[in-house]
Every structure is written in C-alpha cells, then in structure tokens.
Amino acid sequence: MTTWFTRRRPPVELPRLAARAPKAPAVRVDLHDVMPDLLPYLGQAAYLQLEQFQTLSAVAGEAEGLKATEGVAAAAGLALSKHQGIVAEIRRRGDDPTEAMRPFAVAIEGFRATLVGSDWRETLLAALMTGGLLDDFFIRLAGGLPGDIGPRVSQLLGSDSGQEALLEILREEIGADPR
Structure with missing residues (x-):
C-alpha cells in the first residue's frame, strides 16, 4: 500500500509553445513630417468649426422641446467661438x-451633407461623433505647428464643445423613444 504514495508517475510530455519571434520595430510617424502648411491647417480647422456651427444650428431649429433646443444651441455657440478663435x-x-477657408468649402460641405440623418436626433449624433473625432485629430496635428500657435490652437480646439449636454439630450431621447 505504501508503494502508491512513493511511486512516481511517468513523466508526461506537454506540448510547448515555440518561442515568439522578436518584435518587429514599430515605425513611429512624426506628425511634423506630415504637418500641412500653417495657413491651410488653420483654414480647414476654421471651416470645420463653421460647418459644425451650421449643423448644430439646424438641429437646434428642429429639436423638440426647450431643453433640447437650448442644449444644442449652446453647443452651436461653442463651435462658433472656436471658429472665431481660429479666424483670429x-x-x-x-x-x-x-x-484661407475657401479651398476646403466644397469638400467639407459635401462631407457634412452625408451626415444628415433621417431626423434631428440622427443628425445630432453624427455631428457629435464627427466633431469630436475631428477636434481630436486637429489637436494632435497642432503639436507640429510653428511657434506658439500650436498650443493656442490646441487649447482652443480642446475647450468645451458642449458634448456632455448633447450626450444627455441623446440619452433622454433614447429613453423616451427606444425606437
């Protein structure tokens, strides 16, 4: 009976994973290398903010209820402030x-036309998502701007855009009509 406890089990060969290949070095893209000239950057950023203002203003005109209209109008005002700061x-x-904005007008207007939803809620969601993505993109590019313009533009684009209020409006609308 004691042999059960002292007897060793035969070794089991477990499959082993092959060693990983060494990691390939990551290629980092320096945004300074792909940074556009200053004036086209500012012109495009300014026109995007102007178009965001126009889109949100149209949504505010269609929104149902005073709370939604006021929240969307406030966000439109913030987009207009950003536009005016870049214009300055x-x-x-x-x-x-x-x-400076003229070369980008047709492309940006065409892009925004594709974002118009079937009702004001869909258009608001599209404006919220694209506005945030484009602001973040232009903030990252601002790091490559010459002199002290980069930090000023980055701070301007990173300032409050009313996103929390817009998200709250969308949450309430979805809660009221899950369709």
Missing part, C-alpha cells in the same frame, strides 16, 4: 480668413 489666428498672421 488667421488674421493675426495677416491673412484673409475667407481665402
């Missing part, structure tokens, strides 16, 4: 904001 940067350089 363009003017500080001695350039014409209209001329």
